[in-house]
Amino acid sequence: MTFPITNIALIIAALSSGLLAGVYFAFSTFIMQAFARLPADQGIAAMQSINTTIVRSPFIVLFLLTAALSVFVAIMAILYWRDGISMLMLTGAVLYIVASFLSTILFNVPLNDALDKVDGHTAEGAQLWSTYLSDWTRWNHVRAVASLLAACAFVRALF
Structure with missing residues (x-):
């Protein structure tokens, strides 16, 4: 049996990681392709604007909240180990923390920082x-x- 607070954390983590997956999906499937069709200076300007705006938007709250909830879910899974359910909770948490949260910090953010320093009108x-x-x-x-996948694991852990 899971604690009510854990169930609430799982529900919010599932919804938020699913919502973030949708944002990333949009960027991967059409936003970046649209930017690639623009002249370099316009594409750079558009992405620089997004990078400035996103850190002051509800996105960043959701991004950080999902990481915190994932840590909480992982701790609860380990402390109150229940085989399959705990494995799903831990899998969802690790997927989000490592492959989404940390990959953003280690790869996407440095790329954004480099882009912010460049003049789009130069070679x-x-x-x-x-x-x-x-x-x-x-x-x-x-x-x-x-x-x-994290959202799927969190949902599956609830059932």
């Missing part, structure tokens, strides 16, 4: 943009899949 900017599009999107695919 250097155009070259960085080309690399950025492929590298950032590749890591975004990882975040999308990991967040979706």
Whole structure:
């Protein structure tokens, strides 16, 4: 039997990681492709604007909340181990924390920081943009899949 607080954490973690998976999915499947069709200076300007805006938006609250809930779920899974349910809880937590949260911090954020320092009207900017599009999107695919799988594991743990 899970504690009510754990069930609430699982529900919110499932919903929030699923919502984040949707955001990442949108970026992976059409937003970055649309930016790639723009001239480099316009694509860079658009992404720089997103990078500035996103850290002041509800997205960042959801991103951090999901990480905190995942840590809580992992701790509860370990402290009150119940084989299959705990394994699902731990799997969801690890997927979100490692493959979504940490990959964002270790890969996407440094790419964003590098992009913020470049002038889109220069050859250097155009070259960085080309690399950025492929590298950032590749890591975004990882975040999308990991967040979706985490949501699935959290939901499955509830049932």
